[in-house]
Amino acid sequence: MASKFYAVIAGVGSGTGRSVALKFAKTYPVALLARKPESYNDIVAEINQAGGRAIGISTDTSDTKSVVSAFEAIKKEFPDGKLAAAIYNASGGFSRKPFLEHTVEELQQSLAGSPIGLFNFAQSTVPLLLSSVDVSPPPPYPPTLIITGATASVRGSARFGTFAAGKFAVRALSQSLAREFGPQGVHVAHVIVDGVIDIPRTKEWSVNDGKDDGKIDPDAIAENYWYLHTQHRSSFTQELDIRPYVEKF
Amino acid sequence: MASKFYAVIAGVGSGTGRSVALKFAKTYPVALLARKPESYNDIVAEINQAGGRAIGISTDTSDTKSVVSAFEAIKKEFPDGKLAAAIYNASGGFSRKPFLEHTVEELQQSLAGSPIGLFNFAQSTVPLLLSSVDVSPPPPYPPTLIITGATASVRGSARFGTFAAGKFAVRALSQSLAREFGPQGVHVAHVIVDGVIDIPRTKEWSVNDGKDDGKIDPDAIAENYWYLHTQHRSSFTQELDIRPYVEKF
Amino acid sequence: MASKFYAVIAGVGSGTGRSVALKFAKTYPVALLARKPESYNDIVAEINQAGGRAIGISTDTSDTKSVVSAFEAIKKEFPDGKLAAAIYNASGGFSRKPFLEHTVEELQQSLAGSPIGLFNFAQSTVPLLLSSVDVSPPPPYPPTLIITGATASVRGSARFGTFAAGKFAVRALSQSLAREFGPQGVHVAHVIVDGVIDIPRTKEWSVNDGKDDGKIDPDAIAENYWYLHTQHRSSFTQELDIRPYVEKF
Amino acid sequence: MASKFYAVIAGVGSGTGRSVALKFAKTYPVALLARKPESYNDIVAEINQAGGRAIGISTDTSDTKSVVSAFEAIKKEFPDGKLAAAIYNASGGFSRKPFLEHTVEELQQSLAGSPIGLFNFAQSTVPLLLSSVDVSPPPPYPPTLIITGATASVRGSARFGTFAAGKFAVRALSQSLAREFGPQGVHVAHVIVDGVIDIPRTKEWSVNDGKDDGKIDPDAIAENYWYLHTQHRSSFTQELDIRPYVEKF
Numbered sequence: 001m002a003s004k005f006y007a008v009i010a011g012v013g014s015g016t017g018r019s020v021a022l023k024f025a026k027t028y029p030v031a032l033l034a035r036k037p038e039s040y041n042d043i044v045a046e047i048n049q050a051g052g053r054a055i056g057i058s059t060d061t062s063d064t065k066s067v068v069s070a071f072e073a074i075k076k077e078f079p080d081g082k083l084a085a086a087i088y089n090a091s092g093g094f095s096r097k098p099f100l101e102h103t104v105e106e107l108q109q110s111l112a113g114s115p116i117g118l119f120n121f122a123q124s125t126v127p128l129l130l131s132s133v134d135v136s137p138p139p140p141y142p143p144t145l146i147i148t149g150a151t152a153s154v155r156g157s158a159r160f161g162t163f164a165a166g167k168f169a170v171r172a173l174s175q176s177l178a179r180e181f182g183p184q185g186v187h188v189a190h191v192i193v194d195g196v197i198d199i200p201r202t203k204e205w206s207v208n209d210g211k212d213d214g215k216i217d218p219d220a221i222a223e224n225y226w227y228l229h230t231q232h233r234s235s236f237t238q239e240l241d242i243r244p245y246v247e248k249f
Numbered sequence: 250m251a252s253k254f255y256a257v258i259a260g261v262g263s264g265t266g267r268s269v270a271l272k273f274a275k276t277y278p279v280a281l282l283a284r285k286p287e288s289y290n291d292i293v294a295e296i297n298q299a300g301g302r303a304i305g306i307s308t309d310t311s312d313t314k315s316v317v318s319a320f321e322a323i324k325k326e327f328p329d330g331k332l333a334a335a336i337y338n339a340s341g342g343f344s345r346k347p348f349l350e351h352t353v354e355e356l357q358q359s360l361a362g363s364p365i366g367l368f369n370f371a372q373s374t375v376p377l378l379l380s381s382v383d384v385s386p387p388p389p390y391p392p393t394l395i396i397t398g399a400t401a402s403v404r405g406s407a408r409f410g411t412f413a414a415g416k417f418a419v420r421a422l423s424q425s426l427a428r429e430f431g432p433q434g435v436h437v438a439h440v441i442v443d444g445v446i447d448i449p450r451t452k453e454w455s456v457n458d459g460k461d462d463g464k465i466d467p468d469a470i471a472e473n474y475w476y477l478h479t480q481h482r483s484s485f486t487q488e489l490d491i492r493p494y495v496e497k498f
Numbered sequence: 499m500a501s502k503f504y505a506v507i508a509g510v511g512s513g514t515g516r517s518v519a520l521k522f523a524k525t526y527p528v529a530l531l532a533r534k535p536e537s538y539n540d541i542v543a544e545i546n547q548a549g550g551r552a553i554g555i556s557t558d559t560s561d562t563k564s565v566v567s568a569f570e571a572i573k574k575e576f577p578d579g580k581l582a583a584a585i586y587n588a589s590g591g592f593s594r595k596p597f598l599e600h601t602v603e604e605l606q607q608s609l610a611g612s613p614i615g616l617f618n619f620a621q622s623t624v625p626l627l628l629s630s631v632d633v634s635p636p637p638p639y640p641p642t643l644i645i646t647g648a649t650a651s652v653r654g655s656a657r658f659g660t661f662a663a664g665k666f667a668v669r670a671l672s673q674s675l676a677r678e679f680g681p682q683g684v685h686v687a688h689v690i691v692d693g694v695i696d697i698p699r700t701k702e703w704s705v706n707d708g709k710d711d712g713k714i715d716p717d718a719i720a721e722n723y724w725y726l727h728t729q730h731r732s733s734f735t736q737e738l739d740i741r742p743y744v745e746k747f
Numbered sequence: 748m749a750s751k752f753y754a755v756i757a758g759v760g761s762g763t764g765r766s767v768a769l770k771f772a773k774t775y776p777v778a779l780l781a782r783k784p785e786s787y788n789d790i791v792a793e794i795n796q797a798g799g800r801a802i803g804i805s806t807d808t809s810d811t812k813s814v815v816s817a818f819e820a821i822k823k824e825f826p827d828g829k830l831a832a833a834i835y836n837a838s839g840g841f842s843r844k845p846f847l848e849h850t851v852e853e854l855q856q857s858l859a860g861s862p863i864g865l866f867n868f869a870q871s872t873v874p875l876l877l878s879s880v881d882v883s884p885p886p887p888y889p890p891t892l893i894i895t896g897a898t899a900s901v902r903g904s905a906r907f908g909t910f911a912a913g914k915f916a917v918r919a920l921s922q923s924l925a926r927e928f929g930p931q932g933v934h935v936a937h938v939i940v941d942g943v944i945d946i947p948r949t950k951e952w953s954v955n956d957g958k959d960d961g962k963i964d965p966d967a968i969a970e971n972y973w974y975l976h977t978q979h980r981s982s983f984t985q986e987l988d989i990r991p992y993v994e995k996f
Contacts, residue, residue, distance in 0.1 A: 064353050099429055100375065104313050107368050111360050115414045119356050126349065142992070156424030165364045168421035172413035175405030180348055183993045198981070213981040220982035227974050233992040234945070234960040235967035240987035245889070245980040246930045391743070432744045447732070462732040469733035476725050482743040483696070483711040484718035489738035494640070494680045494731040562851050597927055598873065602811050605866050609858050613912045617854050624847065654922030662919035663862045670915035673903030678846055 005132070005139055006030065006081045008074065010061050010121050011090030013039045015199035016148060019222035020087050021054070022047065024229075027140070028084055029053035031074045035060055061090045061117035071124040083128035084139050085229050089148045090117045092166040096159050107162040114166030118147060118173050126181060133185035142236070144187040144229045147174045151194045178238045187236045189228045193221065194243040208246040216244055254381070254388055255279065255330045257323065259310050259370050260339030262288045264448035265397060265467045269336055270303070271296065272471035273478075276389070277333055278302035280323045284309055310339045310366035320373045332377035333388050334478050338397045339366045341415040345408050356411040363415030367396060367422050375430060382434035391485070393436040393478045396423045400443045427487045436485045438477045442470065443492040457495040465493055503630070503637055504528065504579045506572065508559050508619050509588030511537045513697035514646060514716045518585050519552070520545065521720035522727075525638070526582055527551035529572045533558055559588045559615035569622040581626035582637050583727050587646045588615045590664040594657050605660040612664030616645060616671055624679060631683035640734070642685040642727045645672045649692045676736045685734045687726045691719060692741040706744040714742055752879070752886055753777065753828045755821065757808050757868050758837030760786045762946035763895060763965045767834050768801070769794065770969035771976075774887070775831055776800035778821045782807055808837045808864035818871040830875035831886050832976050836895045837864045839913040843906050854909040861913030865894060865920050873928060880932035889983070891934040891976045894921045898941045925985045934983045936975045940968065941990040955993040963991055 007024040010033040011017045017039075021032050025047045032040040032054060040056035047054035055077050059070040074081075092113030095106050122145065129143035151157075152164040153171045171190055178188035196207045198215035208214030224242055231237060243249060256273040259282040260266045266288075270281050274296045281289040281303060289305035296303035304326050308319040323330075341362030344355055371394065378392035400406075401413040402420045420439055427437035445456045447464035457463030473491055480486060492498060505522040508531040509515045515537075519530050523545045530538040530552060538554035545552035553575050557568040572579075590611030593604055620643065627641035649655075650662040651669045669688055676686035694705045696713035706712030722740055729735060741747060754771040757780040758764045764786075768779050772794045779787040779801060787803030794801035802824050806817040821828075839860030842853050869892065876890035898904075899911040900918045918937055925935035943954045945962035955961030971989055978984060990996060 099426060100372065102368075102372075104365060104368055104372075107365060111364065111418070115360065115418070116353060116356060119351075119353055119411075119414075123349065123351075123353075152421070156421040156428070158425060158428035161422045161425030161429075162368075164421035164425055165368075165418035168417035169360070169364070169414035172401070172405040172417035173410045176407060176410030176413055177348060179405070179407035179996070180410075185992060187992065213979070215981065217979055217981040220979040223979070224982060224984075231989075232960070232964055232967040232970070234962065234964040235942075235971060235989040236992050237971075237987045237989050238996075240984045242978075242982040242984050245932060245934065245983050249926065249985075428747065434743060436743065462730070464732065466730055466732040469730040472730070473733060473735075480740075481711070481715055481718040481721070483713065483715040484693075484722060484740040485743050486722075486738045486740050487747075489735045491729075491733040491735050494683060494685065494734050496680075498677065498736075597924060598870065600866075600870075602863060602866055602870075605863060609862065609916070613858065613916070614851060614854060617849075617851055617909075617912075621847065621849075621851075650919070654919040654926070656923060656926035659920045659923030659927075660866075662923055663866075663916035666915035666919035667858070667862070667912035670899070670903040670911035671908045674905055674908030674911055675846060677903070677905035678908075 004081050005084035006078050007085040007087070008033065008083065008125060009087040009089060010059070010117070011088065011148070012043055014201070015197050016193070016218045016221050017089045018043050019218035020089060020225050023222035023226050024085060024087070025052040025054055029078065029081070031077065032056045033059040033061065033070055061121055062112035064120050067120040067124050082132040082135050082139065083125060083143065084132060084141065085144045085146070086121065086125035086129060087146045087225060088118050088121050091148070092163070094163050096163070098159055099161055102162050107165060110162045110166035111169065115169035115173055118170050122173070122177055126177070126186065129186045130181065130184055141230045142185060142187045142233045144189070145177065146225050146228055147188070147190045149190050149192045151192070153190070153192050175238070182236060185233065187228070187231065187233070189237055190239045191224060191228070192239065192241040194241050194249060195247045197221070208244060211246050214244050214246050216242065253330050254333035255327050256334040256336070257282065257332065257374065258336040258338060259308070259366070260337065260397070261292055263450070264446050265470050266338045267292050268467035268471035269338060269474050272475050273334060274301040274303055278327065278330070280326065281305045282308040282310065282319055310370055311361035313369050316369040316373050331381040331384050331388065332374060332392065333381060333390065334393045334395070335370070335374035335378060336395045336474060337367050337370050340397070341412070343412050345412070347408055348410055351411050356414060359411045359415035360418065364418035364422055367419050371422070371426055375426070375435065378435045379430065379433055390479045391434060391436045391482045393438065394426065395474050395477055396437070396439045398439050398441045400441070402439070402441050424487070431485060434482065436477070436480065436482070438486055439488045440473060440477070441488065441490040443490050443498060444496045446470070457493060460495050463493050463495050465491065502579050503582035504576050505583040505585070506531065506581065506623065507585040507587060508557070508615070509586065509646070510541055512699070513695050514691070514719050515587045516541050517716035517720035518587060518723050521724050522583060523550040523552055527576065527579070529575065530554045531557040531559065531568055559619055560610035562618050565618040565622055580630040580633050580637065581623060581641065582630060582639070583642045583644070584619070584623035584627060585644045585723060586616050586619050589646070590661070592661050594661070596657055597659055600660050605663060608660045608664035609667065613667035613671055616668050620671070620675055624675070624684065627684045628679070628682055639728045640683060640685045640731045642687070643675065644723050644726055645686070645688045647688050647690045649690070651688070651690050673736070680734060683731065685726070685729065685731070687735055688737045689722060689726070690737065690739040692739050692747060693745045695719070706742060709744050712742050712744050714740065751828050752831035753825050754832040754834070755780065755830065755872065756834040756836060757806070757864070758835065758895070759790055761948070762944050763940070763968050764836045765790050766965035766969035767836060767972050770973050771832060771834070772799040772801055776825065776828070778824065779803045780806040780808065780817055808868055809859035811867050814867040814871055829879040829882050829886065830872060830890065831879060831888065832891045832893070833868065833872035833876060834893045834972060835865050835868050838895070839910070841910050843910070845906060846908055849909050854912060857909045857913035858916065862916035862920055865917050869920070869924055873924070873933065876933045877928070877931055888977045889932060889934045889980045891936070892924065893972050893975055894935070894937045896937050896939045898939070900937070900939050922985070929983060932980065934975070934978065934980070936984055937986045938971060938975070939986065939988040941988050941996060942994045944968070955991060958993050961991050961993050963989065
């Protein structure tokens with residue numbers, strides 16, 4: 001934990017973001033971004049009490065100034081730090097209903113939280129990741145940007161149009177970033193989370209006939225993210241899917 | 250041309266939109282939407298002089314009110330008309346440069362012109378297309394919404410991130426609309442135009458070693474759109490690609 | 499019909515092949531290949547009685563010698579003819595059952611009828627199509643090879659493994675042929691037929707809740723194939739999907 | 748190493764198979780299949796000398812009887828053993844040349860080594876993997892079948908048709924197996940190895956401008972396979988790509 005390398009996770013709360021934060025905090029100090037302190041306060045406390053180091057910063061990733069300001073705060077907190085890993089786990093609003101009941105505002109929210117948020121996050125993190133590639137001593141693993149996708153990243157289902165528009169756009173950016181910055185040593189990976197995640201909000205949902213492990217364990221997602229971070233640069237994964245063994249696809 | 254059916258084409262200018270307008274105007278009266286009158290004035294004149302019927306309406310598809318207002322004007326123009334075909338050929342701004350030189354405004358423009366414009370256009374046209382499905386006498390072909398895509402609809406190339414984000418998002422919406430409204434009788438098709446179109450703006454571009462037909466003839470695109478419109482409802486195409494025979498892919 | 503150009507259709511019977519043969523026979527003399535005379539006899543008679551010209555040749559496309567021999571017979575029949583279009587509509591055996599109940603012979607049959615058959619057919623037709631590109635007088639449309647695919651061309655569903663293996667392999671060959679011979683002027687297109695075709699064998703099948711046009715009209719497939727054949731070389735389609743408007747996908 | 752669980756790797760030699768064998772041998776006794784003893788002898792010796800346990804069996808995976816016989820030998824060697832992981836790393840012959848220079852025998856070899864080999868291997872391993880799912884004591888990780896793919900699994904490039912046909916077909920089978928046996932607790936994963944692997948045979952190849960790590964380290968591939976094997980059943984990956992950071996894609 002004495003490393004000068006740190007990680008940033010955008011979009012922490014009670015699910016994937018929390019698990020990812022806890023996982024990466026075992027190796028790196030972490031900066032956790034969420035709109036509201038109630039989303040990160042408990043996780044920050046949990047990490048710090050366990051002997052790790054975490055800070056939380058209230059950030060609206062869809063707002064460029066808010067993101068720039070967050071990274072100024074991160075720089076103050078880790079003045080000599082180098083960014084080892086950046087995780088974009090935020091998302092636009094999700095709504096499932098007939099297309100004609102959707103409003104353009106709902107689409108704009110999806111886009112704000114998804115491609116625009118990722119754009120802002122990548123504008124701030126990619127330069128930091130690039131500057132970690134050849135730093136001495138070298139980072140333990142190639143500097144990494146990991147992005148959370150969903151079934152809707154590759155499939156525009158009926159009634160899911162506004163959500164899928166945001167998720168497809170995020171995937172486009174992920175591919176483009178991977179192709180531009182991979183050759184410069186930064187690993188950009190996109191993860192298609194194809195299933196319901198087992199978090200407080202989905203507790204009551206009946207999924208996959210209620211079978212054990214029919215929802216995705218967020219800690220298992222975090223294991224995947226950590227694994228992607230540790231991949232050797234001769235074998236970067238750009239995209240992988242994850243789903244429960246019982247999921248129909 | 251005595252039909253009560255009409256077509257609407259959004260995004261007309263000197264290329265694909267013009268060719269599509271001329272093609273559909275052989276069968277239907279057409280309403281042509283573009284931001285500025287200079288984009289549609291000549292085409293409107295050309296169609297009307299040839300014995301067809303065309304109107305042009307200055308419309309910013311990224312602006313919901315502007316689109317709603319355009320369709321009010323269309324309704325006044327064709328009070329008893331039924332919409333046979335709607336073409337979304339508008340697009341967000343295209344810029345190719347290193348990611349770190351892109352601004353969030355460029356991404357927003359791409360999104361405004363692509364998924365947001367399509368969303369607004371579909372909100373206005375889908376109800377009209379649905380109301381044409383079972384009208385009597387029936388339309389000559391299934392009511393159709395055709396959407397122009399690009400290479401960047403399926404590939405996030407390096408330096409093309411903001412453009413691809415918009416185009417991926419449009420493809421997501423296209424799929425979602427097809428899945429929701431196909432079963433209600435409306436044909437939604439997405440066309441991946443994978444190559445440089447032979448238009449005034451690209452006249453000087455050297456493409457495919459300057460070979461004949463190395464750029465896509467916009468009239469050929471229009472043939473494809475017309476063909477899609479005429480498909481029998483037992484065999485709707487949701488997506489097809491088109492590219493010059495010499496194009497690398 | 500006085501043209502020196504002719505077409506060859508492999509895999510004719512009571513469904514797609516028959517409709518494609520009738521459609522292309524309106525413009526070209528046609529040679530129809532099927533394993534058994536009873537598959538083509540009626541169609542040959544129908545075309546000839548209608549004033550067209552057709553021959554049938556018993557051919558096993560999975561057998562290289564049989565295909566070579568068929569094209570020797572075609573050359574005798576059309577000594578000065580030039581090949582305008584070749585359609586590969588044959589397929590390997592279809593079986594849907596648990597993987598562990600499949601035999602390797604079933605897989606081999608799928609491969610024999612699908613990629614091996616297409617390989618043999620393409621070995622014989624591609625040189626003929628190439629020699630039609632620059633012939634004088636020129637062919638009415640770019641010389642074309644069209645290949646029938648299925649849902650299983652892009653999706654390996656449970657219990658469909660052996661069938662999908664053959665269909666995926668056909669798609670691989672189709673792409674490879676398109677990339678090699680497109681730049682030489684030959685149009686290679688792959689059609690994903692995503693639905694049940696309305697033929698005698700499926701008459702009793704209840705599909706899409708029995709809705710009108712819930713099965714694909716084989717004549718509509720033939721329209722698509724003809725359209726692909728007529729595409730301008732500046733806008734070749736490599737792949738398109740077709741499905742009933744009510745099909746879930 | 749006292750575990751009753753064992754692993755089988757088909758297609759060992761000097762590259763990926765060897766690395767995978769060494770990696771899995773750290774946890775399980777391993778049975779290594781290859782056509783010729785010279786492909787596995789050194790690896791078997793290396794593992795046994797290091798305190799692991801390995802056997803080699805000369806097997807032609809394209810020959811059903813040969814595969815059945817190999818698994819009889821494995822059963823004798825591990826009479827109380829349960830299969831934890833099966834890796835299919837064999838492949839059909841690779842040839843890159845103009846389509847018209849290919850022979851049907853080359854296609855058949857590609858199919859024999861790819862889908863037919865995988866089919867035979869899966870027919871023998873899937874029942875064993877299924878019987879490991881609920882065994883007591885339980886396996887350390889979900890029983891796993893991992894299959895090696897390539898760029899040609901998802902892209903039919905010019906001149907690569909016969910190779911791609913085999914690889915596409917393997918991918919079809921992989922998807923189908925995943926969809927049938929995932930819900931029964933067996934993890935089936937397909938890995939797209941998109942780049943040149945750094946093995947003796949490619950030593951002299953100039954790849955990615957000769958940059959460090961421009962070829963894929965086979966040990967890195969093995970890490971990926973092991974990681975896939977260890978994934979929690981709530982988050983199985985069906986497909987992932989791996990490529991060097993400098994690879995164009």
